[in-house]
Amino acid sequence: MIRAWMRVLAVGLMMSWAAMAAAESFDVLIRNGRIVDGTGNPWFYGDVGIRDGRIAAVGDLAGVEAARVIDAQRHIVAPGFIDVHTHADDGLYDEPHAENFIRNGVTSIVTGNCGGSVRDVARYFARLEKDGVALNVATLYGHNTILRALKGDVRGDLTPEQLERGRQLMAQAMRDGAVGMSTGLIYTPGRWSPTEEIIELQKAAAQFGGVYVSHMRDEGTGTMRAVEEALRIGREAGSSVQISHLKMPRTALGAVGGAEVVIERIREARRQGQEVWADQYPYTASSTGLNTLIPSWAREQGNERMREILTDPEQLPRVLEDMRQSQEVRIGRTSMDFAVIASSSAFPYLAGMNLHRAAQVRKLQKMHGADFDWMSVPVSELPEVTMEDQYRTAIEIVAGGSAGAIYHTMPEEEVEKFMRAEFVAVASDSGVRSFGVGHPHPRGYGTNSRVLGRYVRERGLLTLEDAVRKMTSLPALQFRLLDRGTLRAGHWADIVIFDENEVLDPATFEDPHHYAVGFRWVLVNGQPVIAEGEATGALPGRALRGPGTDVAQSQRSTRIDTEAEPSGGAAD
Numbered sequence: 009m010i011r012a013w014m015r016v017l018a019v020g021l022m023m024s025w026a027a028m029a030a031a032e033s034f035d036v037l038i039r040n041g042r043i044v045d046g047t048g049n050p051w052f053y054g055d056v057g058i059r060d061g062r063i064a065a066v067g068d069l070a071g072v073e074a075a076r077v078i079d080a081q082r083h084i085v086a087p088g089f090i091d092v093h094t095h096a097d098d099g100l101y102d103e104p105h106a107e108n109f110i111r112n113g114v115t116s117i118v119t120g121n122c123g124g125s126v127r128d129v130a131r132y133f134a135r136l137e138k139d140g141v142a143l144n145v146a147t148l149y150g151h152n153t154i155l156r157a158l159k160g161d162v163r164g165d166l167t168p169e170q171l172e173r174g175r176q177l178m179a180q181a182m183r184d185g186a187v188g189m190s191t192g193l194i195y196t197p198g199r200w201s202p203t204e205e206i207i208e209l210q211k212a213a214a215q216f217g218g219v220y221v222s223h224m225r226d227e228g229t230g231t232m233r234a235v236e237e238a239l240r241i242g243r244e245a246g247s248s249v250q251i252s253h254l255k256m257p258r259t260a261l262g263a264v265g266g267a268e269v270v271i272e273r274i275r276e277a278r279r280q281g282q283e284v285w286a287d288q289y290p291y292t293a294s295s296t297g298l299n300t301l302i303p304s305w306a307r308e309q310g311n312e313r314m315r316e317i318l319t320d321p322e323q324l325p326r327v328l329e330d331m332r333q334s335q336e337v338r339i340g341r342t343s344m345d346f347a348v349i350a351s352s353s354a355f356p357y358l359a360g361m362n363l364h365r366a367a368q369v370r371k372l373q374k375m376h377g378a379d380f381d382w383m384s385v386p387v388s389e390l391p392e393v394t395m396e397d398q399y400r401t402a403i404e405i406v407a408g409g410s411a412g413a414i415y416h417t418m419p420e421e422e423v424e425k426f427m428r429a430e431f432v433a434v435a436s437d438s439g440v441r442s443f444g445v446g447h448p449h450p451r452g453y454g455t456n457s458r459v460l461g462r463y464v465r466e467r468g469l470l471t472l473e474d475a476v477r478k479m480t481s482l483p484a485l486q487f488r489l490l491d492r493g494t495l496r497a498g499h500w501a502d503i504v505i506f507d508e509n510e511v512l513d514p515a516t517f518e519d520p521h522h523y524a525v526g527f528r529w530v531l532v533n534g535q536p537v538i539a540e541g542e543a544t545g546a547l548p549g550r551a552l553r554g555p556g557t558d559v560a561q562s563q564r565s566t567r568i569d570t571e572a573e574p575s576g577g578a579a580d
Contacts, residue, residue, distance in 0.1 A: 034074040041080030046087040046480035046494040061534035087480040088115025088502030093435035108441040115502035120148035123192030129184035133551035140547030148190040149181035163308035178212035185553030188218035193225035210245035216556030229263035248283035256422035267425035287435035295449035298411040303330040318407040344398040354408025359447035454513025457524035461512035501534035
């Protein structure tokens with residue numbers, strides 16, 4: 009009886025508060041929209057009143073005044089999208105407006121994924137707050153970032169002293185505002201870390217409420233072993249688990265059994281009481297460094313030593329044979345055309361070509377000279393190349409410097425299976441894009457608009473309400489961004505207004521530099537960063553500090569010197 013009365017009283021107080029809010033004027037009033045509130049509930053007609061950067065009221069606000077009124081008639085009004093897997097990191101220093109994100113409806117991001125992050129979280133947030141940024145930014149602290157600070161980019165277990173130092177670095181990052189630790193277990197040096205070492209470092213994050221986020225050790229035939237490792241780390245460290253960019257390549261279907269096997273294992277873990285989540289990007293191709301094609305043993309002593317090995321005539325035959333075993337013997341490939349060069353510091357003109365075509369171009373140049381006009385040669389007259397020619401081209405590109413690639417490996421039906429899973433959020437796995445530069449994966453421009461246009465409107469795979477949930481309240485829950493992700497009085501006014509019939513992703517693999525369309529307004533903390541479809545130049549974003557900062561305020565701690573900041577981690 010008492011509990012029932014308390015519920016009635018609470019509801020009455022909320023209604024009274026909303027009524028008082030509606031009786032006053034707002035800074036911004038969004039009228040006549042179809043509200044999709046982020047919870048997954050069906051849409052409804054209503055208005056949204058904003059005051060001091062927060063949502064003050066949601067409902068029928070007819071007759072209320074506002075400094076700015078936005079007519080959202082025939083448009084969807086939804087919470088701003090939260091992208092929990094990005095590699096924006098220090099790219100925000102040069103591109104604080106982050107237009108590829110905000111033009112896609114994204115108002116908050118989590119960076120520092122795949123084991124790579126800025127090294128000094130406090131300095132990072134201080135700089136973003138000083139210089140300004142268009143969207144809200146949370147960050148993870150990278151496992152590989154810790155390892156490189158302790159022992160460099162080389163193979164080898166941490167000594168007891170280094171492990172203790174690593175715990176201190178992780179704890180300090182949490183006090184400074186990180187939301188957890190990320191691993192990238194196909195990248196160096198983390199790929200050589202034993203599970204027990206990762207657990208000990210994650211414990212330092214877990215004591216402050218930090219999540220464990222993992223680009224798993226294997227996303228192919230060993231996927232299930234990698235899932236089990238991620239689950240074990242979360243259990244023994246005492247933290248929730250986020251599995252990054254779930255995927256299922258064709259070459260793994262026989263060994264794993266398909267996406268449904270992975271989904272069921274995660275559901276089983278959740279039924280047993282373990283908090284496990286995941287995210288994915290809605291594409292059939294991944295993107296990461298081209299150096300992942302190089303044998304592991306050639307990378308275990310760092311990039312400089314790797315380049316020495318790749319250019320050593322005595323060691324090159326072993327590299328080539330290991331690549332043959334990996335690609336032809338184990339997988340049965342007859343061409344490397346699944347790998348498309350996204351960027352190359354040594355051969356920038358190869359960006360956009362697959363390795364088969366790049367090998368043909370390099371063969372022409374070696375036959376006729378570097379200045380040969382290979383673009384004038386018809387495709388039908390390009391020289392034949394062998395698999396070894398393609399391996400050598402990849403080696404040549406990697407040895408020449410930084411290089412990224414896009415890998416077309418995933419069946420569409422497997423992507424869709426993961427998308428339907430209730431615990432999988434939508435995330436781009438992208439950095440900040442400089443418009444027109446390089447040949448990046450289109451996900452940096454089109455992830456959210458692709459879900460709304462292709463998988464909601466065209467294919468009917470998801471309802472509009474569930475798709476919005478996967479971009480808003482679900483990622484907010486996964487990372488405990490508790491005052492964002494739904495259109496609710498008291499929450500921060502991160503809001504997107506779009507036309508569900510027009511939203512789409514014009515960015516393609518062949519022509520990636522196109523912003524999403526259909527987004528009319530995007531507000532971050534109540535301020536428009538997109539108004540009538542155009543960027544405003546405003547920088548109202550905030551640093552989203554994790555739960556460890558609350559603990560830090562009540563503790564006296566010694567500052568850990570984390571030296572200079574490196575760039576963020578690689579994407580996949």
